[in-house]
Amino acid sequence: MRVPTMAEKMANGESPDILFWVGCAGSFDDRAKKITKAIVKILNKCQVDFAVLGTEESCSGDPAKRAGNEFTFQMQAMMNIEVMNAYEVKKIVTACPHCFNTLKNEYPELGGNYEVIHHTQLIQDLINTGKLILEGGETFKGKKITFHDPCYLGRANDVYEAPRSLIEKLDAELVEMKRCKTKGLCCGAGGAQMFKEAEKGNKEINVERTEDALETQAEIIATGCPFCNTMMTDGVKNFEKEGDVKVMDVAELIAHAADL
Amino acid sequence: MEIILFAILLSAGAGFFAYNAWKVRYNILLGQDIDRSDKKGERIKTMVLVAFGQKKMFSRPIPALLHLALYVAFVITQIELIEIAIDGLSGHHRFFYFKLGGFYSFMISFIEILSVLAFVATLAFLIRRNLLKLPRFTMKELIGWPTKDANIILIAEVVLICCIFSMNGADEVLYSRGGSHVEFAKGHYDFAISSWMGPLLFQNFSIDALHVIERIGWWGHILMVFAFLNYLPYSKHFHILLAFPNTFYSNLEQKGKFTNMESVTNEVKLMLDPNADPYAAPANPDEAPKRFGAKDVTDLTWKNLLDAYTCTECGRCSSSCPANVTGKLLSPRKIMMDTRDRLVEVGENYRKHGKGYDDGKSLIGDYITEEELWACTSCNACVQECPVNIDPLSIIVDLRRYLVMEESKIPSELTGMLTNIENNGAPWQFAQSERLNWANED
Numbered sequence: 147m148r149v150p151t152m153a154e155k156m157a158n159g160e161s162p163d164i165l166f167w168v169g170c171a172g173s174f175d176d177r178a179k180k181i182t183k184a185i186v187k188i189l190n191k192c193q194v195d196f197a198v199l200g201t202e203e204s205c206s207g208d209p210a211k212r213a214g215n216e217f218t219f220q221m222q223a224m225m226n227i228e229v230m231n232a233y234e235v236k237k238i239v240t241a242c243p244h245c246f247n248t249l250k251n252e253y254p255e256l257g258g259n260y261e262v263i264h265h266t267q268l269i270q271d272l273i274n275t276g277k278l279i280l281e282g283g284e285t286f287k288g289k290k291i292t293f294h295d296p297c298y299l300g301r302a303n304d305v306y307e308a309p310r311s312l313i314e315k316l317d318a319e320l321v322e323m324k325r326c327k328t329k330g331l332c333c334g335a336g337g338a339q340m341f342k343e344a345e346k347g348n349k350e351i352n353v354e355r356t357e358d359a360l361e362t363q364a365e366i367i368a369t370g371c372p373f374c375n376t377m378m379t380d381g382v383k384n385f386e387k388e389g390d391v392k393v394m395d396v397a398e399l400i401a402h403a404a405d406l
Numbered sequence: 407m408e409i410i411l412f413a414i415l416l417s418a419g420a421g422f423f424a425y426n427a428w429k430v431r432y433n434i435l436l437g438q439d440i441d442r443s444d445k446k447g448e449r450i451k452t453m454v455l456v457a458f459g460q461k462k463m464f465s466r467p468i469p470a471l472l473h474l475a476l477y478v479a480f481v482i483t484q485i486e487l488i489e490i491a492i493d494g495l496s497g498h499h500r501f502f503y504f505k506l507g508g509f510y511s512f513m514i515s516f517i518e519i520l521s522v523l524a525f526v527a528t529l530a531f532l533i534r535r536n537l538l539k540l541p542r543f544t545m546k547e548l549i550g551w552p553t554k555d556a557n558i559i560l561i562a563e564v565v566l567i568c569c570i571f572s573m574n575g576a577d578e579v580l581y582s583r584g585g586s587h588v589e590f591a592k593g594h595y596d597f598a599i600s601s602w603m604g605p606l607l608f609q610n611f612s613i614d615a616l617h618v619i620e621r622i623g624w625w626g627h628i629l630m631v632f633a634f635l636n637y638l639p640y641s642k643h644f645h646i647l648l649a650f651p652n653t654f655y656s657n658l659e660q661k662g663k664f665t666n667m668e669s670v671t672n673e674v675k676l677m678l679d680p681n682a683d684p685y686a687a688p689a690n691p692d693e694a695p696k697r698f699g700a701k702d703v704t705d706l707t708w709k710n711l712l713d714a715y716t717c718t719e720c721g722r723c724s725s726s727c728p729a730n731v732t733g734k735l736l737s738p739r740k741i742m743m744d745t746r747d748r749l750v751e752v753g754e755n756y757r758k759h760g761k762g763y764d765d766g767k768s769l770i771g772d773y774i775t776e777e778e779l780w781a782c783t784s785c786n787a788c789v790q791e792c793p794v795n796i797d798p799l800s801i802i803v804d805l806r807r808y809l810v811m812e813e814s815k816i817p818s819e820l821t822g823m824l825t826n827i828e829n830n831g832a833p834w835q836f837a838q839s840e841r842l843n844w845a846n847e848d
Contacts, residue, residue, distance in 0.1 A: 149842070149845040170834065172844075173836075173841045173842070179844040183844070200841060200842040200845075201838055201840075201841045204838060209833050210827055211664055212664075212784050213810060213823070213824065214806030214811065215807075215811065215824055216670040216811065217670055217674065218824050218827055220670050220674040222827060224674055224675070247660075250660075251659070251662055252664065255671075256671065297784075297785040301662075301785065301787065301789075301790050302662025302663075302786055303660050328465075331726075331785075331787070332787065337783040338784075338820060338823065340833075341820060341823035341833055342780075342817045342819040342820050343819065344732075344734070345734045347729070347733035347734040348733030349732040349733060351728045351783070353732075354731060
């Protein structure tokens with residue numbers, strides 16, 4: 147696995163095509179780190195000229211902004227923008243829809259103008275241009291897979307098609323939940339909820355959502371967000387179904403199918 | 407005599423409505439400024455599709471069709487109202503009948519068919535609300551006045567439609583006997599419904615009695631319209647007018663984009679700028695420092711306030727809200743209703759005691775609790791679902807901003823999360839220097 151940093155690239159006088167914004171979950175959360183590695187393997191395999199910020203990366207500020215602390219958000223944003231502008235970053239790919247949304251929509255007004263894509267969009271492009279071929283690995287042919295729309299990818303940014311097209315490329319059977327796409331139900335982690343206990347109610351949101359997913363009889367619940375992944379994984383455990391149903395990021399499915 | 411009475415009622419109805427509409431406008435303009443004057447073409451397109459075309463209603467097809475029947479009937483009936491106004495002021499009877507000939511029969515027939523459909527829809531809505539008790543119509547914010555409000559409107563619609571058919575039905579029988587005011591000859595209007603329903607209902611009545619029924623229908627119709635018009639500003643039903651400006655002024659940005667707080671940007675820039683003079687005088691010393699976020703309705707934008715008046719309390723937002731469906735206190739509909747109710751109160755206070763009057767109450771605390779605000783996942787389901795592009799999320803976020811930045815009221819776990827971000831650049835307690843460790847782990 148080769149993970150070049152922007153600093154190394156710059157030292158060599160190189161300017162990579164794309165910055166891989168790993169995000170806090172992708173850097174520190176054990177489950178999300180696996181997704182990060184799957185993406186790096188795909189990037190390596192396709193010889194994508196990328197780099198990460200590494201220790202120069204910092205929280206995008208999304209949870210601070212959603213929690214109502216605009217100061218902390220803007221401090222983070224401006225520091226990140228300073229770093230990225232110094233490296234003359236033009237294009238960013240990220241595996242976290244929250245970072246994706248913030249970098250894409252909220253950084254421009256603070257001086258950070260980049261083309262930001264979600265990893266499922268990049269992988270879709272790599273497959274469509276023939277750079278990534280899904281063969282030799284695990285076969286998903288005929289397997290039932292359902293896709294849980296991350297709110298900040300779907301409703302917030304209207305990306306519904308890219309992750310679904312990848313599942314179809316796996317030759318798998320994409321089964322939709324009763325609430326999907328624009329009507330998709332949140333996993334319960336957005337708006338800084340990931341970092342606090344839920345308010346009093348009669349049910350946890352991730353349990354409600356996992357019911358939707360289990361109803362489809364899918365063997366795999368695919369997501370495109372590290373927080374959704376955590377919430378759905380906990381939801382599956384709540385129903386003691388972890389033996390039957392796996393929660394996977396679309397990038398991991400692709401990496402497995404391409405034997406990476 | 408009738409003409410004078412009609413003229414008085416017409417001007418009183420229109421005048422009183424204009425006064426109430428002015429009050430609503432005054433209240434909405436108490437909000438903070440926000441620029442929505444750009445992209446006119448896209449705005450018109452949004453209005454045509456969402457308000458005029460009811461596009462978002464059709465994500466739930468059955469209520470959409472029922473609502474469409476009511477909506478189209480309402481819009482088309484306005485043509486008939488023009489005739490009623492002309493007749494009322496000039497003493498004519500069915501002014502357009504001779505002017506338009508066959509087209510008149512076609513037009514009134516069209517209105518009659520739509521009225522029947524609207525009648526069916528209204529009954530279905532009454533049943534849905536009162537007998538089937540759909541969950542979104544029985545949530546606790548609807549207990550009391552809101553439920554009554556909804557039923558008053560539906561019953562008024564039933565009465566209005568009954569008036570239309572009494573008027574047309576009785577007139578049809580009168581005309582067939584040569585007793586109609588339209589011309590003292592025998593004839594038939596050939597309207598689609600009343601041409602058979604009239605004789606069916608009124609065949610056995612005397613000409614005098616028919617004249618009374620026809621007048622009751624005519625006066626009933628126009629009185630209901632005046633009453634309805636003036637009920638609107640007091641009711642959730644204002645959406646029939648405000649849906650148009652509200653969709654025109656929609657947020658056209660990606661839903662995930664939260665507003666940037668300029669006031670914070672300036673301060674953060676000063677903090678990050680090594681050359682900044684911390685003792686420099688503020689750029690506009692006369693300008694009172696604005697509150698961060700929103701504590702009361704006057705801190706919200708005028709668009710938030712227009713949203714509040716436009717809400718018809720259908721509850722699609724709350725029925726799709728992940729917090730609400732799992733039993734949390736948050737209901738986006740209640741956020742909108744609270745905003746409107748508080749705005750009405752603030753507006754009354756300002757007009758009575760002078761602009762800026764402080765009654766010691768605020769939207770946060772007296773109407774909306776912190777628990778409601780912290781239950782939001784910012785998933786945008788409420789924004790997506792609203793058929794008239796209301797944005798409850800932006801109100802929730804502005805209220806949160808006030809709590810956090812002005813009062814430091816925030817769930818303790820979130821304080822920890824924010825401290826971590828500030829100290830080590832991640833919401834969890836991991837050192838920034840370890841950020842790339844994953845690359846070397848197996």
